[in-house]
Amino acid sequence: MSRLAKEKQFVAAFFEEAGAEIIASFQKNLTIETKSDRNDLVTNIDKQIETLFVQRVGEKFPTHRIFGEEGMAAEIDTLDGPVWIVDPIDGTLNFVAQQKNFAISVALYVDGIGVYGAIYEVEKGDIYTCEKGFGAYLNERKLPKVSSDAAISDHLLIANLSAIRINERLFEAIKESRGLRLYGAASLEYMYVATGRAGAYMSANLAPWDVAAGKIIAEELGCIVTRLDGSQMNMLEKGSSIVALPHVHKELMQNYLR
Amino acid sequence: MSRLAKEKQFVAAFFEEAGAEIIASFQKNLTIETKSDRNDLVTNIDKQIETLFVQRVGEKFPTHRIFGEEGMAAEIDTLDGPVWIVDPIDGTLNFVAQQKNFAISVALYVDGIGVYGAIYEVEKGDIYTCEKGFGAYLNERKLPKVSSDAAISDHLLIANLSAIRINERLFEAIKESRGLRLYGAASLEYMYVATGRAGAYMSANLAPWDVAAGKIIAEELGCIVTRLDGSQMNMLEKGSSIVALPHVHKELMQNYLR
Numbered sequence: 001m002s003r004l005a006k007e008k009q010f011v012a013a014f015f016e017e018a019g020a021e022i023i024a025s026f027q028k029n030l031t032i033e034t035k036s037d038r039n040d041l042v043t044n045i046d047k048q049i050e051t052l053f054v055q056r057v058g059e060k061f062p063t064h065r066i067f068g069e070e071g072m073a074a075e076i077d078t079l080d081g082p083v084w085i086v087d088p089i090d091g092t093l094n095f096v097a098q099q100k101n102f103a104i105s106v107a108l109y110v111d112g113i114g115v116y117g118a119i120y121e122v123e124k125g126d127i128y129t130c131e132k133g134f135g136a137y138l139n140e141r142k143l144p145k146v147s148s149d150a151a152i153s154d155h156l157l158i159a160n161l162s163a164i165r166i167n168e169r170l171f172e173a174i175k176e177s178r179g180l181r182l183y184g185a186a187s188l189e190y191m192y193v194a195t196g197r198a199g200a201y202m203s204a205n206l207a208p209w210d211v212a213a214g215k216i217i218a219e220e221l222g223c224i225v226t227r228l229d230g231s232q233m234n235m236l237e238k239g240s241s242i243v244a245l246p247h248v249h250k251e252l253m254q255n256y257l258r
Numbered sequence: 259m260s261r262l263a264k265e266k267q268f269v270a271a272f273f274e275e276a277g278a279e280i281i282a283s284f285q286k287n288l289t290i291e292t293k294s295d296r297n298d299l300v301t302n303i304d305k306q307i308e309t310l311f312v313q314r315v316g317e318k319f320p321t322h323r324i325f326g327e328e329g330m331a332a333e334i335d336t337l338d339g340p341v342w343i344v345d346p347i348d349g350t351l352n353f354v355a356q357q358k359n360f361a362i363s364v365a366l367y368v369d370g371i372g373v374y375g376a377i378y379e380v381e382k383g384d385i386y387t388c389e390k391g392f393g394a395y396l397n398e399r400k401l402p403k404v405s406s407d408a409a410i411s412d413h414l415l416i417a418n419l420s421a422i423r424i425n426e427r428l429f430e431a432i433k434e435s436r437g438l439r440l441y442g443a444a445s446l447e448y449m450y451v452a453t454g455r456a457g458a459y460m461s462a463n464l465a466p467w468d469v470a471a472g473k474i475i476a477e478e479l480g481c482i483v484t485r486l487d488g489s490q491m492n493m494l495e496k497g498s499s500i501v502a503l504p505h506v507h508k509e510l511m512q513n514y515l516r
Contacts, residue, residue, distance in 0.1 A: 164419075180440055
């Protein structure tokens with residue numbers, strides 16, 4: 001039986017409240033024209049959503065700590081006990097330029113183990129959730145495990161330009177694949193792989209809040225998540241990231257990344 | 259007054275019929291698992307949609323010629339008179355892997371001039387249309403002209419890896435910009451720029467059917483469309499392509515592409 005009923009209900013309520021604020025901001029955003037104002041406004045929305053999260057966690061879970069992009073919570077240097085890791089708007093530049101292809105990412109780690117992750121693609125109304133060990137869902141629909149034997153040649157790859165420039169051989173992997181894509185929101189790019197719509201997503205430098213929820217969901221569905229050198233991630237540090245289908249991860253590690 | 263009422267009605271009816279066939283194919287597609295079968299099926303759908311288009315044009319406009327990706331129509335070597343240029347599924351690899359981020363692209367050229375363009379993003383239900391000189395629309399909504407003075411630093415850029423590798427200085431343009439994106443369907447990438455959600459889209463090698471409709475819509479909204487060397491496109495030949503906001507096009511040409 002699920003142990004996290006209260007936490008799930010909490011995240012669902014937060015997404016509803018935060019989503020409404022973000023959608024309301026679209027109208028304001030459209031009326032502001034200069035670059036600096038537009039950036040300021042977006043920063044305000046990022047901070048506004050993170051502040052809302054900090055408030056709501058404080059009300060419901062006063063002993064839990066919070067680790068987030070906008071620094072509205074206290075700084076933390078250990079993952080002891082329950083820690084929420086939040087990105088109020090993952091894909092901020094897409095949010096500014098496109099008002100789509102961005103998401104809210106929320107994860108709960110307990111003693112360093114990811115136990116619950118949730119990603120809300122606000123513009124589409126899609127919510128991905130996973131309690132570790134109890135399956136992953138897109139809205140009400142349980143997601144299937146990813147294919148364990150599909151090769152690079154069967155899949156699209158997602159990679160940012162820095163990852164490709166650092167690892168020249170990735171050009172060869174991309175040629176071997178069905179092609180390169182790049183969407184600019186890590187949490188959603190994790191979900192592309194977790195739902196089998198891409199074989200791997202590689203990035204040279206991501207923060208814990210970019211990947212904290214995506215990692216829980218992707219691993220639950222059978223994906224492999226590591227640094228680009230194959231080492232384990234630490235949710236206190238920034239660094240490179242790869243999430244991939246198992247066989248694609250193996251091929252990339254053996255032939256292209258090490 | 260619009261001169262093309264019959265043609266517009268024709269394209270709308272074709273999109274409805276073709277969209278239904280494509281959506282029906284999703285279910286079949288999901289039940290097929292091996293790569294070769296899956297590719298065969300997709301080829302079948304591409305051909306099926308183009309064949310449908312050739313049939314329907316033959317019924318309504320028997321004197322018009324057709325130029326299309328799947329070669330179901332006659333080969334043509336001039337653009338005299340009315341010529342329909344069609345891509346039944348632009349973004350085939352996205353269609354296979356993701357069942358989204360693909361579109362049907364249809365354009366009517368008369369004596370080499372694009373007079374009507376229409377792009378249908380089937381999965382979203384979005385239809386972009388433009389009769390040259392009468393404005394461009396997303397569904398029922400008239401689209402605004404693009405900003406004429408926004409610079410590279412204000413915008414996301416879309417570029418395929420070949421375009422970047424051929425033009426090393428594009429790395430610098432991407433660093434100057436808000437970031438790189440890549441979606442893998444030219445017609446939709448043209449629409450990202452035409453609606454101001456990206457500053458430019460550059461590709462090293464596209465076919466006429468990839469860009470025929472997008473060019474009409476993008477130019478109507480104030481975008482500049484050329485080859486990567488700044489020369490004009492010829493709708494009979496494959497080649498490079500850039501669609502950009504006016505000021506971004508100027509900056510790219512002056513500082514990064516020539």
